[in-house]
Amino acid sequence: MTTEILTHVERGVMTLTLNRLDRKNAITTAMYSAIADALMAAQVDAAVRVVLVQGHETVFSAGNDIGDFIKPPPAGAESPAFRFLHVIATFPKPLVAAVCGPAVGVGTTMLFHCDLVYAGDNAAFSMPFVNLGLCPEAAASLLAPQMLGYHRAAEALLLGEPFMAEAALEVGLVNRIVPPTEANAVAQAAARKLAVKPIESLMETKRLMKKGQQQLVLQQMADERVSFSRLLAGPAAKEAFGAFMDKRTPDFSKL
Ligand code: COA
Numbered sequence: 001m002t003t004e005i006l007t008h009v010e011r012g013v014m015t016l017t018l019n020r021l022d023r024k025n026a027i028t029t030a031m032y033s034a035i036a037d038a039l040m041a042a043q044v045d046a047a048v049r050v051v052l053v054q055g056h057e058t059v060f061s062a063g064n065d066i067g068d069f070i071k072p073p074p075a076g077a078e079s080p081a082f083r084f085l086h087v088i089a090t091f092p093k094p095l096v097a098a099v100c101g102p103a104v105g106v107g108t109t110m111l112f113h114c115d116l117v118y119a120g121d122n123a124a125f126s127m128p129f130v131n132l133g134l135c136p137e138a139a140a141s142l143l144a145p146q147m148l149g150y151h152r153a154a155e156a157l158l159l160g161e162p163f164m165a166e167a168a169l170e171v172g173l174v175n176r177i178v179p180p181t182e183a184n185a186v187a188q189a190a191a192r193k194l195a196v197k198p199i200e201s202l203m204e205t206k207r208l209m210k211k212g213q214q215q216l217v218l219q220q221m222a223d224e225r226v227s228f229s230r231l232l233a234g235p236a237a238k239e240a241f242g243a244f245m246d247k248r249t250p251d252f253s254k255l
Contacts, residue, residue: 002028003019004028004030005018005034006019011192012048012192012195013051014045014050014051014052015051016035017054017055018053018054021058024102025055027064029081036080039051051094052096058101060100060103060107060123061106063107066244067245069237081106082225085137085138086221088138092203093199096187096190097110098117099118100119100120101124102126103126106137112140116175118183118187119165123177126162127140128160130157131240132237133235136224138221138224142216
């Protein structure tokens with residue numbers, strides 16, 4: 001397993017740490033694979049009752065690795081990124097997240113699938129897919145309008161505007177705002193609180209809460225995947241990724 005994803009199981013909690021700080025925890029294909037494998041194993045491991053996903057107190061994740069987008073990565077349903085999205089969207093045990101600093105792209109969209117989210121007061125959420133010539137994934141095109149309301153979702157998804165911890169708390173994307181140095185510990189404490197509860201009741205309650213729109217979420221993810229894969233190979237994405245690499249502003253005026 002890559003060292004850019006650390007896993008640790010203690011007292012019923014599997015803690016998954018994004019550990020690629022020099023690249024702001026941007027997630028590579030290998031990292032998606034490692035997280036997906038860890039979550040698949042956790043589903044059937046009786047020693048794991050709850051999973052906690054965390055980054056660093058300065059950054060949660062810069063989203064998908066842009067170098068990987070350029071290659072381009074495998075884009076089928078069985079690709080590591082979509083395998084990760086599928087497992088997180090269907091994960092039967094409680095998922096807790098601690099988020100500090102930037103949470104870009106999938107760094108934000110994965111949170112729609114977490115049950116409890118604790119944010120540092122420096123957390124900044126953004127889904128700049130359009131700015132990269134792409135479209136949302138992880139059913140964010142369904143779940144963001146539901147959670148934020150259509151117009152705030154349009155601000156986040158069409159304009160690609162970031163929103164801060166307070167706004168995330170107001171719409172219910174996060175449960176609590178804490179000092180960044182405490183976020184991982186606060187989330188760990190919540191995860192441990194869950195881990196001593198009866199697991200079958202937890203899983204059944206989560207299943208019942210999610211059941212109403214599980215199929216809708218999976219269908220939306222399948223639709224997004226088709227669009228995302230097409231756009232990934234398109235000229236706007238090419239321009240956006242080139243601009244990111246060259247540290248310049250992209251020019252979409254001729255597209
Ligand atoms: N993919 C690949 N490399 C990335 C990356 C990503 N998603 N995000 C950051 N990096 C790299 C930077 O290119 C930089 O590399 P360098 O040191 O060789 O110049 C390094 O990580 C540090 O990033 P930097 O931008 O200097 O850090 P920052 O603290 O000023 O800003 C972010 C942090 C997350 C706000 C900023 O890096 C960012 O916006 N990244 C791109 C996010 C993005 O568009 N992701 C895709 C979403 S779908």
